[in-house]
Amino acid sequence: MTLRNRLLVLLAAVAALAVVATASVLHASARAERRNEARPGGPRVTAGRVTLTAPGTMVFRNMAWGPHRDELTTVPAAAPAGPRTASGLKCLRFYAAAGTGVCLQAVHGTVTDTYRALILDARLKETARYDVPGIPSRARVSPTGRFAAWTAFVGGDSYAGTNFSTRAAIVDTRTGKLIPTLESFRIVKDGHVYHAADVNFWGVTFAADDRTFYATLATKGSTYLVRGDLRTRTVSTLHANVECPSLSPDGTRVAYKKRVKGLPKDAPWHLYVLDLRTMRETPLAESRSVDDQAVWRDDRTIVYALPGDYGADLYTVPANGTGRARLLSDAAVSPAYIR
Structure with missing residues (x-):
């Protein structure tokens, strides 16, 4: 092949790649446009003012197709299927308490995405920002608003299997002091100090004393509920087979997802509530697999x-194991109740 023919072949290949790249960009743009189009029958969402201090409201990530998809949105807690007010602020995961919020965001780059955690005041104004080392999965704020926590996948992107790694962080929203990983805490397992290279933490939930928290510890193929102490920087195991705990408002029980034998590997969890005094488990009346950190609407x-x-x-679903599961609100995720 002559040099001229080689150049022609090279130019043709470059042109073909340019066409493919242009088509990909146009396809992505068209897909984004479709995401911004409201669909008939979906929730009614309009822009407005959203705060974290309006009692009796639920703030959540809106999933309805349209210009306000992924934005923090609010409805009256007593009318969760009603019209929504959107804030303009987009979050992947969110939680709020006592006028403080945490918003986990994706920052879309030309090659890859990065992630960050925003600490928000009552008017959703950013007061602090922290890098998040992977895909965000869980977020919580303490009942007083003093502490915020988040979990991210730093290896893998699902809790369903065993080949994943997480990083759980806690920040003092008053001082800005960050604990980038709970893996720096001393672990007491079954009454003895425990060390292992495969330790993972996720799903932090806070008590009201600005000291105690609960989380999931995973090691050697098993998961445990741990109680943590922010002053002594220690976590202690309490109960096996607990994931994504959520402490009740009265501080007496933990709702969580539990792996159940016989379920599919990609959907292995049922919801339970654990009494922290008696360690008695109560299965809840939800037959489907739930991969979420549940929220307590009330006790x-x-x-x-x-x-x-x-x-x-x-x-x-009722927290005492009675009744049945009911649809609360479609096209919604990551709720927080403003009390």
Whole structure:
């Protein structure tokens, strides 16, 4: 082949790659445009003012297709299927308490995405920002607003298997002091100091004393509920087979997802509530697998997300094991109740 023919072949290849790249960009742009188009039958969402201090409201990530998809949105807690007010602020995961919020975001780059955690005041104004080392999965704020926590995948992207690694961080929202990983804490397992290279933590939930927290510890193929102490920087195991705990408002019980034998590997969890005094487990009346860190609407009711037509829907079930699961709000995820 002559040099001229080689150049022609090279130019043709470059042109073909340019066409493919242009088509990919146009396809992505068209897909983004479709995401911004509201669909008939979906929730009504309009822009407005959202705060974290309006009692009796639920703030959540809106999943409805349209210009406000992924934005923090609010509805009256008593009318969760009603019209929504969108804030303009987009979050992947969110939680709030006592006028303080934490918003986990993706920052889309030309080659890859990065992630960050924003600490928000009552008007959703950013007060601090922290890098997050992987895909965000869980977020919590302490009942006083003093502490915020988040979990990210730093290896893998699902809790369903065993080949993943997580990083759980806690920040003091008053001082800005960050604990980048709970792996720096001393672990007491079954009454003895424990060391292992495969330790993972996720799903932090806080008590009201600005000292105690609960989380999941995973090691050697098993998971445990741990109670943590922010002053002594120690965690102690309490109960086996507990993931993504959520402490009740009265501080007496933990709602969590538990792996159940016989379920599919990609959907292995049922919801339970654990009495922290008696360590008695109560299975909840939700037969589907739940991969979420549940939220307590009040001391009697659990709220959680399941896959839906828009990505996720919120459901509710009694915390005492009675009744049945009910749809609370479609096209919604990551709720927080403003009390």
